[in-house]
Amino acid sequence: MAKKKEILFCDYYEEWVDTYKAGAIEDVTLKKYYMAARHIRNICPKLLMSDFSRRDYQKIMNEYGKTHEKQTAKDFHHHLKAAIRDAYHDGVLSSDPTYRAVIKGKEPAKKKVKFLQKEELTKLLQSLNLSSGINRDWFILLVAKTGMRYAECLGITPADFDWTENTLSINKTWDYKSGSGFSKTKTDSSIRKIKLDWQIIGQFKPLLEKLPATEPIFIEKLEKGMYKREFNSTINNLLLRKCKDLGITEISLHALRHTHASVLLAEGVSIHTISNRLGHADVGVTQSTYAHVLDELQKKDDQKMLSVLMQIA
Template identity: 80%
Template sequence: MAKKKEVLFCDYFDEWIEIYKVGAIAKITLDKYYNVAKQLRQICPKLFISDFDRREYQRIINEYAKTHEKQTTTDFHHHVKACIKDMFHDRLIDVDPTYKAIIKGKPPVEKKRKFLQKEELTKLLQSLNLSAGINKDWFILLVAKTGMRYAECLGITPFDFDWAENTLSVNKTWDYKGGSGFSKTKTDSSVRRIKLDWQIVGQFKPLIMNLPPNEPIFIEKLEDGMYKREFNSTINNMLLKKCKDLKITEVSLHALRHTHASILLAEGVSIHTISNRLGHADVGVTQSTYAHVLDELQKKDDQKMLAVLMQIA
């Protein structure tokens, strides 16, 4: 590498992606890093590492925040910070410029609720046809009951189920976009074991007992040995129609993952347990994603706390 004075931060960030991220994370996550690199080229194209300090970093964040909401700015900050931490450990900078960075952003646009209430989810699951063998309704149920991502659920095989422990191992995905078959999980932390409930064990187990152990359960294998292409729009449209017919909140398949976590949080399951179950990199990701639920739980905890304190005399 050239002398420290001659290294542009943008160049270092590009090289860092190639060295540490390519081949180590899922394509969808890698694309996010590439997008951050593009943003940095626009915001600080001439910033040398030797000139990098807290004020320069705050300027970068402030500039990005002018056109993005706070949550998006937070995501940008986490991606850039990962690189800067390596810069610090490589001794290219003497201090961490991300220390006490202030995250700003545009006021959030009011969005539709992206999850179902517990009663709505119950209504949806009760409407599923689970007596017709392996079908898309079973796919919806598994996502709702496990919190798996779409590509993760596509990638499960009979071998991934441990019926002695009643767990499902998530250790790969299915490349439904590129058509290359099994692929890596989104991140290393996405590899996990998920506890299963009695409905999955009692009803789903018999359906897959005689299927090829290492073949994807929900993807049809064609006569020529190739696999039928899957599109998330197909199951999303199916789910939206079900929700509309049931007169419940219309959500996408990914919203079932949010529903899964939100309901568990509301029922008192610890955020650390839920974070592991979802395969989040750390509990901070879970906290920011489900802040709306945590705020409601804090209000309930405040009421409980005051009730307890009133009893102390």
């Protein structure tokens, strides 16, 4: 019987990604698989599949965990494990080296989410130039009032507005990174309908009436059906300048999404409603992201609770 050709783990993994993932998943996710391939080639460039043991895999995870947070290490493990399980089922490996692997990583740095206070948000919105046609100020207004992600807002068309139900449908994004046009939403849970206030309805309806129903309202169409490239740095720089000129907290566009959620939370809107509005996969994501706001609200609730209890004879 001919001896099986020796193959390096880094080569096997890269070939597996080319075979099973390329063309089957979104480009942004595919890039993560290829990034994992580069890490493998750096960590264990000479590891043969024939020698691959649980100990080898644990050493890989340990090395990766030295420079990455635990959640990132979990994602790395997920990417590697998929290929290794296939190798095991295909008989390339005689056992599964990922079995009972211990995922390690650096402690995550404490990140406080930046956002505007309600008064600062009001100041920002009142400063916007909405006297002319669609511009980037209208973009800032819509994100502030809906909490949409950048790519979601770029993908909005006039047809997405329902003037009868006063809703805005989020069912696609705009692939601004590669310039390939409309793309899928971040996750299935990102597909949603957002309720709009009467002010937004009154502002946007006359603005969009004569625009093509299925063309993105914030992307300039060029000749031959091409579209002008958009970069999130452009809108971020504009927003930062506006905040600086107004003397308010300097934030990015993504922080405007956080502001939207924080203001609603502070006004007593339920965490479940906000989670659905933001398109989070589950309410746990929302609770984790806005833990600092929820802590402050709990302190206020504690005071209310004690005040009520004091009044009970």
